[in-house]
Amino acid sequence: MSLLSRNSKFDRWFDILNYTILSIVLLVVLYPLYIVVISSISDPDAVNTGRVWLIPQDITFAGYRLILSDGQIWTGYKNTLIYTVLGTSLNVVLSLTGAYALSRSDLVGRNFFMLLIVFTMFFGGGLVPSYLLIKHLGMTNTIWSQIIPGAVSAYNLIITRTFFQTTIPKEMQEAAEMDGSTITRFFIRIVLPLSLPIVAVMVLFNAVSHWNSYFTGLIYLRDHKLYPLQLVLREILIVNSAPTESAVAGAGDDSSMMRIADIMKFGVIIVSSLPVLVLYPFLQKYFVKGVMIGSLKG
Known part of the structure; x- marks a missing residue:
């Protein structure tokens, strides 16, 4: 048997094993x-008794009807979108501009700035000092408390800086300067x-982080009018307080309320996950390429 045929046979077995594992x-x-999806449209009793594991049982869309009629969930959806x-x-703006500045060799003290940035990845003030800072800045109970504190991620900044260093040649910068172009x-x-x-990687990373x-x-x-969707979802799943009670107020006795609350839990998980699931396929190509270049080179 020739070496080529042995390699071909080995490759076939490797492919079979590889596809099997994957x-x-x-x-x-x-x-x-899949279980969450079929549970969201199945009867709560069937879900609780373990009869839902492959196909939906006693299909009902009561949970989705209640979700669509619950004003607090839609308010949370709007807040999370904002x-x-x-x-x-x-x-994205701060990561791109900051990383590009740090990637330029003519930036005075860039190694010192990078040291300060990396330092924040290992040492932090903690929750109490962070809360006191946000409070003294007057951002508690405002939308800015959800945006400003995490405006820059040291990890994303380093990845973006590495991408710029390995993708944008220094000669291109020099040629642009000779042609009179500004930075x-x-x-x-x-x-x-x-x-x-x-850019696609940064959009995906940060959008998923904000959405989740x-x-x-919570801090x-x-x-409640400023609560993001995930906090509303947390109350439904863990605390089981205001949203569930208001949504199932007309459901009847306590057992009926609990049944509807159970089916709402799965429905809210689907509703809250859809935007990320829809966004990812369009950014997957850029996501893989950007992560590989930004993290493995340089």
Whole structure:
């Protein structure tokens, strides 16, 4: 048997093993999501008794009807959308401009600045000093408490800086300067069009972070009208307080209220996860390329 045929046979077995393992991993990852989807449209009693594990049982959309009619959930949805759009925009602008400045060799003291930035990744003031700072700045119980404190991530800044250093040649900067281009014009006209992969990565990282954030709202917000969707979801899943009680007020006795509350939990998980699931496929190509370039080179 020739070496080529042995290699071909080995490659076939390797592919079979590889696809088998990846298929198992795919099932392990997708099955919990599938269970949540079919549970959200199944009868609560069937879910609680364990009869829902492959196909929906006694299909009902009562949970989704209550979700769509619950004003607090829609308020949380609107707040989260505002926090995500504003926060992501600020994150991306500050990360790109800060990383580009740190990537330039002509920045005086850039190593010192990088040392300060890396220092914040290992040492922090803690929750109490952070809360006192936000309070003294007058940002508690405002939308700015959800946007300003996390405006810059040291990790994202380092990844973006590495991307700029490995993607934008120094010779290109020198050529632009010889043609009379300013740093700002070079950044907007040349650097940004060449940096779509890392821009997509930053948008995805920060958007997902803002969309899933609830802890900052839990700490800094007191007004329920400012609660993000994840905090409303937390109350439904853990505290089971105001949103559930208001939504199921007309459901009848306590057992009926508990049944409807159970089916709402799965529905809210689906509703809150949809935007991220819809956004990711469009950014996947840039996401993979940007992460590889930004984290492995340099």
